[in-house]
Amino acid sequence: MYTLTTPQPTDYPTLLTIWEASVRATHHFLSEEDIEFFKKMIQDENVFDLVELTVVKAEDGKILGFMGVAGESLEMIFLAPQARGQGIGKTLLKYAIDELKIRSVDVNEQNGKARKFYEHFGFHVRSRSELDGTGKPYPILHMQLSI
Numbered sequence: 017m018y019t020l021t022t023p024q025p026t027d028y029p030t031l032l033t034i035w036e037a038s039v040r041a042t043h044h045f046l047s048e049e050d051i052e053f054f055k056k057m058i059q060d061e062n063v064f065d066l067v068e069l070t071v072v073k074a075e076d077g078k079i080l081g082f083m084g085v086a087g088e089s090l091e092m093i094f095l096a097p098q099a100r101g102q103g104i105g106k107t108l109l110k111y112a113i114d115e116l117k118i119r120s121v122d123v124n125e126q127n128g129k130a131r132k133f134y135e136h137f138g139f140h141v142r143s144r145s146e147l148d149g150t151g152k153p154y155p156i157l158h159m160q161l162s163i
Contacts, residue, residue: 018104020111023071023082028064030079031071031094038081038094045126050152057150067091070111072104083108090121109137113161124148125155138162 023031035058039051046054057063067084074080081095081104090112095104112118121139123130131141139159148154 017075018080018107019073019075020070020107021073023064023069023079025064027071027079031064031069031082032058034079034081034096035092035094037097041097041100042127042129043124045124045154053150068116070108070116072099072108080104081108083112085112085116085118088117088119090118105133106137109134113137119161121159122149123157123159125157131157131159134159 032055036051036055039046039054043051064084067086069082069084071082072080079096080099080102081093083093084091090109093105093108093112120142121134123134125131125144139161141157142160143158145156145158146153148156
């Protein structure tokens with residue numbers, strides 16, 4: 017049994033730890049330098065304060081994953097590696113679609129598993145950007161929910 021809740025700022029270090037572990041497990045195309053760049057950016061720009069965060073907690077209160085939403089866009093979803101494959105991503109995404117009314121998500125083109133995950137829930141690629149939002153050469157697929 018999982019609980020969805022809003023985290024407190026005191027949870028942000030845990031979220032950053034989950035972010036880093038998740039990125040290392042799924043974003044094999046990123047260099048160590050890039051991971052450190054993005055990690056510093058998350059901290060310096062207070063990224064967690066720029067989105068509506070939702071965390072998934074286990075019965076013991078441990079945070080297993082989280083997502084961030086801005087308007088109708090899912091900006092981030094990250095799971096602790098040990099929590100993958102347990103339906104937690106599905107739980108977060110369904111909540112984002114049904115309750116928060118998200119309709120779009122951006123995905124790194126090199127992250128094929130993420131693309132397939134979103135396609136399974138009705139998203140399709142509407143456009144592609146050659147560079148990511150920071151100008152790095154990691155193409156982004158802009159996906160839209162088919163309604």
